[in-house]
Amino acid sequence: xxxxxxxxxxxxxxxxxxxxxxxxxxxxxxxxxxxxxxxxxxxxxxxxxxxxxxxxxxxxxxxxxxxxxxxxxxxxxxxxxxxxxxxxxxxxxxxxxxxxxxxxxxxxxxxxxxxxxxxxxxxxxxxxxxxxxxxxxxxxxxxxxxxxxxxxxxxxxxxxxxxxxxxxxxxxxxxxxxxxxxxxxxxxxxxxxxxxxxxxxxxxxxxxxxxxxxxxxxxxxxxxxxxxxxxxxxxxxxxxxxxxxxxxxxxxxxxxxxxxxxxxxxxxxxxxxxxxxxxxxxxxxxxxxxxxxxxxxxxxxxxxxxxxxxxxxxxxxxxxxxxxxxxxxxxxxxxxxxxxxxxxxxxxxxxxxxxxxxxxxxxxxxxxxxxxxxxxxxxxxxxxxxxxxxxxxxxxxxxxxxxxxxxxxxxxxxxxxxxxxxxxxxxxxxxxxxxxxxxxxxxxxxxxxxxxxxxxxxxxxxxxxxxxxxxxxxxxxxxxxxxxxxxxx
Amino acid sequence: xxxxxxxxxxxxxxxxxxxxxxxxxxxxxxxxxxxxxxxxxxxxxxxxxxxxxxxxxxxxxxxxxxxxxxxxxxxxxxxxxxxxxxxxxxxxxxxxxxxxxxxxxxxxxxxxxxxxxxxxxxxxxxxxxxxxxxxxxxxxxxxxxxxxxxxxxxxxxxxxxxxxxxxxxxxxxxxxxxxxxxxxxxxxxxxxxxxxxxxxxxxxxxxxxxxxxxxxxxxxxxxxxxxxxxxxxxxxxxxxxxxxxxxxxxxxxxxxxxxxxxxxxxxxxxxxxxxxxxxxxxxxxxxxxxxxxxxxxxxxxxxxxxxxxxxxxxxxxxxxxxxxxxxxxxxxxxxxxxxxxxxxxxxxxxxxxxxxxxxxxxxxxxxxxxxxxxxxxxxxxxxxxxxxxxxxxxxxxxxxxxxxxxxxxxxxxxxxxxxxxxxxxxxxxxxxxxxxxxxxxxxxxxxxxxxxxxxxxxxxxxxxxxxxxxxxxxxxxxxxxxxxxxxxx
Numbered sequence: 013x014x015x016x017x018x019x020x021x022x023x024x025x026x027x028x029x030x031x032x033x034x035x036x037x038x039x040x041x042x043x044x045x046x047x048x049x050x051x052x053x054x055x056x057x058x059x060x061x062x063x064x065x066x067x068x069x070x071x072x073x074x075x076x077x078x079x080x081x082x083x084x085x086x087x088x089x090x091x092x093x094x095x096x097x098x099x100x101x102x103x104x105x106x107x108x109x110x111x112x113x114x115x116x117x118x119x120x121x122x123x124x125x126x127x128x129x130x131x132x133x134x135x136x137x138x139x140x141x142x143x144x145x146x147x148x149x150x151x152x153x154x155x156x157x158x159x160x161x162x163x164x165x166x167x168x169x170x171x172x173x174x175x176x177x178x179x180x181x182x183x184x185x186x187x188x189x190x191x192x193x194x195x196x197x198x199x200x201x202x203x204x205x206x207x208x209x210x211x212x213x214x215x216x217x218x219x220x221x222x223x224x225x226x227x228x229x230x231x232x233x234x235x236x237x238x239x240x241x242x243x244x245x246x247x248x249x250x251x252x253x254x255x256x257x258x259x260x261x262x263x264x265x266x267x268x269x270x271x272x273x274x275x276x277x278x279x280x281x282x283x284x285x286x287x288x289x290x291x292x293x294x295x296x297x298x299x300x301x302x303x304x305x306x307x308x309x310x311x312x313x314x315x316x317x318x319x320x321x322x323x324x325x326x327x328x329x330x331x332x333x334x335x336x337x338x339x340x341x342x343x344x345x346x347x348x349x350x351x352x353x354x355x356x357x358x359x360x361x362x363x364x365x366x367x368x369x370x371x372x373x374x375x376x377x378x379x380x381x382x383x384x385x386x387x388x389x390x391x392x393x394x395x396x397x398x399x400x401x402x403x404x405x406x407x408x409x410x411x412x413x414x415x416x417x418x419x420x421x422x423x424x425x426x427x428x429x430x431x432x433x434x435x436x437x438x439x440x441x442x443x444x445x446x447x448x449x450x451x452x453x454x455x456x457x458x459x460x461x462x463x464x465x466x467x468x469x470x471x472x473x474x475x476x477x478x479x480x481x482x483x484x485x486x487x488x489x490x491x492x493x494x495x496x497x498x499x500x501x
Numbered sequence: 502x503x504x505x506x507x508x509x510x511x512x513x514x515x516x517x518x519x520x521x522x523x524x525x526x527x528x529x530x531x532x533x534x535x536x537x538x539x540x541x542x543x544x545x546x547x548x549x550x551x552x553x554x555x556x557x558x559x560x561x562x563x564x565x566x567x568x569x570x571x572x573x574x575x576x577x578x579x580x581x582x583x584x585x586x587x588x589x590x591x592x593x594x595x596x597x598x599x600x601x602x603x604x605x606x607x608x609x610x611x612x613x614x615x616x617x618x619x620x621x622x623x624x625x626x627x628x629x630x631x632x633x634x635x636x637x638x639x640x641x642x643x644x645x646x647x648x649x650x651x652x653x654x655x656x657x658x659x660x661x662x663x664x665x666x667x668x669x670x671x672x673x674x675x676x677x678x679x680x681x682x683x684x685x686x687x688x689x690x691x692x693x694x695x696x697x698x699x700x701x702x703x704x705x706x707x708x709x710x711x712x713x714x715x716x717x718x719x720x721x722x723x724x725x726x727x728x729x730x731x732x733x734x735x736x737x738x739x740x741x742x743x744x745x746x747x748x749x750x751x752x753x754x755x756x757x758x759x760x761x762x763x764x765x766x767x768x769x770x771x772x773x774x775x776x777x778x779x780x781x782x783x784x785x786x787x788x789x790x791x792x793x794x795x796x797x798x799x800x801x802x803x804x805x806x807x808x809x810x811x812x813x814x815x816x817x818x819x820x821x822x823x824x825x826x827x828x829x830x831x832x833x834x835x836x837x838x839x840x841x842x843x844x845x846x847x848x849x850x851x852x853x854x855x856x857x858x859x860x861x862x863x864x865x866x867x868x869x870x871x872x873x874x875x876x877x878x879x880x881x882x883x884x885x886x887x888x889x890x891x892x893x894x895x896x897x898x899x900x901x902x903x904x905x906x907x908x909x910x911x912x913x914x915x916x917x918x919x920x921x922x923x924x925x926x927x928x929x930x931x932x933x934x935x936x937x938x939x940x941x942x943x944x945x946x947x948x949x950x951x952x953x954x955x956x957x958x959x960x961x962x963x964x965x966x967x968x969x970x971x972x973x974x975x976x977x978x979x980x981x982x983x984x985x986x987x988x989x990x
Contacts, residue, residue: 024543025550028543028544028546028547028548029544029547029548029551031540031544032521032525032547032548035528039524039528043532043719044734045715045716045717045719045733045736047714047716047717047733048717048733048734050733051520051732051734051771051772052734054513054517054772055517055518055521057517058514058517058518058521059517059518059521061514062518062551227534227535227536228534228536228537229534230532230534243540244534244536244537244539244540245533245534245537245540245541247534282540283540283543
């Protein structure tokens with residue numbers, strides 16, 4: 013066997029172990045007994061330690077030095093393995109183990125603090141997480157910007173400054189659009205309550221309508237919706253609220269976007285360095301285009317309206333046009349994951365600025381709640397009423413995910429580019445969507461984005477699929493057109 | 502740090518990884534998507550390969566050579582780590598990986614063959630499993646008996662000849678008892694159907710009545726009931742049948758016996774070589790004493806009768822004495838896991854003899870079904886009607902568990918010894934059990950058996966707890982007394 017073949021065989025086993033670690037996280041969020049948290053932290057630390065040792069093994073360095081890629085796909089394998097190798101070698105094994113253990117515990121403490129509306133109970137462990145992540149970031153940055161180094165785990169090639177530039181271009185437009193929309197008529201809202209078991213049944217139907225393969229996945233409930241796993245075991249979660257069925261349905265469609273991406277990756281890449289989505293931003297572009305440009309469009313909501321009427325009877329919405337407006341209702345709210353398309357990116361910008369400040373040391377942990385609440389009041393025009401609606405609402409920081417938030421807004425930017433190209437390629441798409449048939453759209457995305465897995469880097473994926481470099485203009489045009497029509501601006 | 506401390510720190514991580522591998526198996530049996538089986542086989546192979554490498558690492562050999570145990574507990578740690586090290590070094594890594602992969606696939610094929618009543622569909626992969634296990638056994642035996650070598654994985658210190666001697670002493674007595682019982686009056690049976698969701702609710706109550714800690718465990722349904730995990734994450738499964746609620750309830754109590762053992766091990770041993778039950782036989786002694794000597798005794802069945810009347814209403818049994826007889830009904834049946842105390846060990850002896858013959862080569866795979874059916878007809882007096890009632894009924898061989906079956910009967914032998922000692926120590930036990938209070942009994946078992954985990958080897962555990970060397974006499978006395986009274990012999 014050549015060095016290239018040896019390296020790929022070794023990577024196959026590493027990828028399998030990484031899948032196992034991911035499945036443990038799924039287990040922790042869905043079925044793990046409450047009293048198992050401490051032991052689970054030790055177990056996660058053990059497998060992360062094994063993964064770290066494998067990724068940073070001197071043998072991998074030797075193979076990388078000697079390997080000759082047989083073709084472009086081979087070169088992409090080497091690119092991704094090299095990235096992981098270099099990253100792993102910059103972070104000491106003991107630090108990686110400590111991060112795994114502390115974040116596992118921190119997640120439990122975050123959940124308890126959130127349930128108890130007790131920010132103070134979360135801050136000590138958050139300080140620990142931040143100190144460890146800053147240490148890791150400094151090791152990765154090797155003298156450069158710590159936050160930029162963190163971004164590379166989620167959106168390789170991006171910098172904080174570049175993201176800030178895109179956000180700066182979007183922000184005034186979104187503030188303007190938001191003001192115009194919220195100055196208009198109040199959108200209709202659903203009335204009554206919605207049986208949660210039936211919500212889950214409809215969520216299963218929605219998942220399948222968007223092409224999620226249930227023989228290679230499953231749908232469960234969890235506090236925070238997520239997608240987990242690659243290849244032939246890609247699981248999603250959602251949540252239910254008796255008064256807000258859209259929370260369940262659009263979380264489901266969103267996670268199906270992530271999961272469908274993983275399920276569609278070329279099977280030849282299974283359990284390899286190319287066997288999953290290429291970046292968090294491209295991942296989010298898939299979840300967002302499923303959720304918003306497809307799932308919240310006028311055509312598909314017509315079909316969903318009929319499904320919901322059949323499932324729940326009358327819920328105070330007289331017709332499909334009114335339903336479309338209700339689905340796309342813009343209103344004040346605290347929660348990022350429930351935010352509409354107009355305001356969502358404002359939530360992200362808040363987190364992006366705060367986490368950069370936490371990492372640089374410009375913001376101290378004890379000032380986080382006040383900083384969050386000040387910024388929220390300033391951007392959204394009203395006050396946070398309790399921590400679970402404010403700085404305790406997201407799981408991300410507790411598990412050490414700094415640099416992750418901005419990829420949500422990048423995903424929206426990419427989705428704008430892809431949607432423009434897809435609509436040009438599929439002029440009759442709305443006819444299909446009105447019948448609940450997403451196959452042309454999901455087929456186009458599978459063909460132009462999803463199948464490639466990690467083969468092309470994120471900029472190239474978007475460029476190839478949409479014919480343009482990633483930029484915010486198509487998203488802003490789409491939002492102006494959609495909400496201008498809905499709110500008669 | 503000393504060599505001893507280094508070794509124990511390393512073993513802690515190995516034990517954590519072993520817990521992860523166990524949890525993957527739980528996942529496979531309960532929640533895994535059907536289409537994920539092939540990928541799961543690769544994942545299991547990867548983690549087994551890591552475990553094998555860690556157990557056989559030259560570094561472990563160096564530490565074992567240099568380590569000085571500070572006390573008797575330390576010596577027990579070294580004994581167990583050395584056992585695993587020597588075992589792992591005898592089996593080539595490639596063979597261990599192949600066994601993991603093939604048995605994972607074989608399990609799926611067994612399930613399909615069983616569902617389709619198609620022995621032929623299972624035999625090719627069973628041949629593969631046997632060939633691989635024979636190769637492993639030969640490596641372990643180093644010239645000795647292959648089957649004896651396999652036994653060491655389940656009941657260290659036992660040989661096939663010793664087990665055959667115990668079985669020979671028991672068999673004529675059990676055949677005689679069986680003939681006498683089946684020649685007597687037919688026991689009453691339950692009538693009607695039993696809601697399966699309510700069965701699961703009562704199963705949860707039963708699990709808690711026997712001291713299973715639900716904050717560190719969970720109860721799900723699976724094809725084959727099992728217990729999985731150690732320390733603070735010990736999960737059990739059961740199954741339901743609309744017409745046979747005892748299947749669900751006594752499978753639950755049985756698995757609770759296993760799980761309670763794991764949950765009761767001294768927390769100081771968590772994620773160490775001593776952090777689980779010491780052998781399969783001692784494990785089975787706990788599941789059997791919970792299920793039979795406690796759960797199927799006259800006292801506890803009085804309480805269970807009241808619970809079942811409350812849950813299901815009338816089911817054709819007029820009083821608690823009749824119910825006790827129904828619970829302990831001896832009747833013809835095909836399925837080992839549903840067998841009564843009188844006939845259970847005959848099922849085991851059948852498997853013990855067949856698997857020894859498969860391993861020695863005296864029995865060929867293509868002759869397995871005929872051999873099973875002949876032996877069954879000879880021991881039980883009637884013919885196997887279909888493979889799922891015959892040689893496809895158990896999962897064990899598909900997953901490579903040869904040498905496991907005899908530990909079930911050894912467990913019964915140990916349980917007989919423990920029960921005799923426990924009844925002497927707790928003369929008022931039946932008063933508690935009649936109120937559904939198992940705490941004195943489970944407390945005695947926790948104190949005298951379970952807390953020790955892997956500290957003492959199996960013979961010593963039984964000797965210390967019962968004051969006698971393991972022997973079949975107390976079990977036979979117990980069975981003669983119980984069934985003599987029930988069947989008026």
